[in-house]
Amino acid sequence: MLKAGGRKRLPHIASIAVAVALIVTYVASRTVGVPIVGVEYYVGRLDVISKALQVMVIGVSGFALLNMKKQLSKGAKQPF
Numbered sequence: 001m002l003k004a005g006g007r008k009r010l011p012h013i014a015s016i017a018v019a020v021a022l023i024v025t026y027v028a029s030r031t032v033g034v035p036i037v038g039v040e041y042y043v044g045r046l047d048v049i050s051k052a053l054q055v056m057v058i059g060v061s062g063f064a065l066l067n068m069k070k071q072l073s074k075g076a077k078q079p080f
């Protein structure tokens with residue numbers, strides 16, 4: 001993302017997808033079980049912090065995508 005300089009959409013979309021996948025895997029490990037881990041019941045402070053950071057990644061990336069869309073609508077150059 002740093003190399004792209006915030007002008008490309010793909011790194012933002014990839015970071016959103018990875019963060020969502022990690023959150024879904026975490027929820028699955030706490031409810032139905034993940035084959036490698038099984039079912040975990042303990043939710044620690046580090047778990048909460050990591051999920052909060054992942055939600056922040058989703059929010060910041062989504063915000064950046066919206067800003068790119070607004071700039072495109074104003075006639076800026078295509079970011080691909």
